[in-house]
Amino acid sequence: MTEIGERSEGPRSRKRVHYGEGREALLNAAVRVVARGGLRRLTYRAVAQEAGVTHGLVVHHFGSRDALIEETLAHTIRTSMDTSALEPGTGEVADFSSGVSEMVTADPDKQAFQYELLLESRRRPELLPQLRALYDEYFDATHRELNRMLPAGADPALSRLVFAALDGLVLHQLVLGEPEVTDAAIEELRTLLRLLGADGAPTEGA
Incomplete structure (x- = not known):
């Protein structure tokens, strides 16, 4: 079952990020996703694509969509x-x-x-x-x-x-x-x- 707002995308280059800077990059990416598409477009895959990292890295950092929302707001x-x-x-x-x-x-x-x-x-x-x-x-x-x-x-x-x-x-x-x-x-x-x-x-x- 796909996440709401998730789309199939072509391959993108992925970049290796360290924990601290990577987390901030993901939070900034989440801000951009919400700003452009509203909260309903905020998915792990959308943030990963925006940040140029793997879907699994977003899951690793936040664990749940609610945690991603709350931490982005705190950021x-x-x-x-x-x-x-x-x-x-x-x-x-x-x-x-x-x-x-x-x-x-x-x-x-x-x-x-x-x-x-x-x-x-x-x-x-x-x-x-x-x-x-x-x-x-x-x-x-x-x-x-x-x-x-x-x-x-x-x-x-x-x-x-x-x-x-x-x-x-x-x-x-x-x-x-x-x-x-x-x-x-x-x-x-x-x-x-x-x-x-x-x-x-x-x-x-x-």
Whole structure:
């Protein structure tokens, strides 16, 4: 019995990989498979073909499809904050979320994977804890950076509002392209933050 989404493919060259680097290569391959075909296309054979390794190597590393899904999501959580551009750490409005459009352009598969898993979590609630952990990381990074920028600090609701705006822009660029639209919208967001008193500007009524 074949796996769902499995197709017969011609012979491909296989590459020998070491355990650590091979595992990461398989996780990255799984991200690409899901980003391009949805979670239903995620099979051992699809990941093996994408990574250029044997089907048995994928089985050896993960053991079950559920483990492959969970470990790929965990891998995404570990790597996402490094490229999210949410927390430059400078407290300067001009630096806030700089590079978001470039991030989407450079690695659209990682973004697509996360949105695919968000939708899948409506059908598979067991994915929610890890997705909540990922988004809590995003919220916390946004909150810390806003606290650096705003003299009065930022309450959690404002941090979620700002992150939701950025998340929506990422999704729109992922689907529609137009990185220049993302950049223009983020610059407008920076203007609003300056009106709230960021960069040491006095707030209204202060």
